[in-house]
Amino acid sequence: MKSAFIGVALAAMAGAAGAAELGAVDEPIKLAINEWTGQHVTTHVAGEMLKAAGYKVEYVTAGMLNQFQAIADGDITATLEIWSSNVSDEYYKKMEEGTVIDLGELGLDAREGIAYPAHVEEMCPGLPAWEALKDCAQIFATAETIPMGRLVDYPADWGTPGADRMKGLGLPFKAIPAGSEGALIAELRASTERKSPLLITFWQPHWAMSAYNVKFVDLPEAEDACFTDPSWGPNPNEVNDCDFTSTTITKAGWAGLKDKWPAAYEILVNYKLSVEDQQPMMGAIDVDGGKVEEVVAKWMAENEAKWRPVVDAAIK
Known part of the structure; x- marks a missing residue:
């Protein structure tokens, strides 16, 4: 699969004329850190992109299933790797209320x-x-x-x-x-x-x-x-007698994100990460013992052409 960043970069460059205001750069954008290495990589790449745009970033440890109330309250600004096959009812409730907003798909084939x-x-x-x-x-x-x-x-x-x-x-x-x-x-x-x-x-x-x-x-x-229907499938007495549904990986944020940090909103919406980019970083951390911050920093330095156009489109 070609890097999912390519299409985003081209779209970002084409839309550069619509650059947004930075907003409240004196206040930190708070990104959720959940319980798995891939999510740490995803989140730190996004955080480094936001820092490159001029924002302060904080990482907040949050349980995957219980983070959505904190996002709805504005205590967490965004969460960047939501697996559709494994989310709580609270997520859908907050989305329906409009207190949590969709930031689009991340781009991972899962x-x-x-x-x-x-x-x-x-x-x-x-x-x-x-x-x-x-x-x-x-x-x-x-x-x-x-x-x-x-x-x-x-x-x-x-x-x-x-x-x-x-x-x-x-x-x-x-x-x-x-x-x-x-x-x-x-x-x-x-x-x-x-x-x-x-x-x-x-x-x-x-x-x-x-x-x-x-x-x-x-x-x-x-x-x-x-x-929903026990009669469907090989077990006529139970639901869930089938494989996992096709998984979509999305991003979500606090409803006030766009107004408070307009350019950050644009960056997070347009941010994509491919399997080819994420998986080696996961291995560098879990197999080779690297620190998330160092592994991500190395990737950012070596792959500026993949992420810089998204940042530039939002701020220039």
Whole structure:
């Protein structure tokens, strides 16, 4: 995929005549920091773009599911990596109220699902077909789940999508929430090194997908009826008996953003990030031990042509 920045840069240069006022440059723009490395990269790139425009930026730690009240109240200005498959009802409520506004898509090609390291196929013949998990659940069992298999689900703050699928499909697995993104990675690393069985809820883009040769289970294709009509799908008694819906990754902000920081609003709306740009930075942090700030600063210096036109279009 070509860098998603290219189209934005051209559009930004074409619209340079419509540059906006900076607004309240004496007050910091506060960006939400959620619980995963990719989001940290996304947010710090945006923050550096805002700083290049002349703004002060603060990073505020906020739970992904509970950040929207703070945004509605103006305590957080924007959040920059919202996965449509994993948001709270509060998000949609605030959007309907108009206290949280849409800032457009981020540009990442994404997928979420139930996954496993490739070596697990030798232990559970029939994978990646989901039906194979019915017959080999016991190989995934642990002391806390026996006689059921163990699914390592997302951290509790991210919702329960893995548990929902196990119940919906009638699979004999108990979903155990991971403590963090780091805990999910530790599970993948340990399984790969020991060649042990592992079923996990995971996503791409993520450097671990290639590092640990992670594959997705083939679940029934998602349709809207899957989530509302129990009679739809292979389990006539449950909803959620299907794959994750196609994931859109968007940005959102405080309703007062455009009036208080007009140019910042333009920058954040036009800001895009590609998988090809984000994923190596994630690896530099999680695999090589780099600091987010240093990794992002290096990328910014080496890729000015990708982000500078967006900033210039907003302020010149």
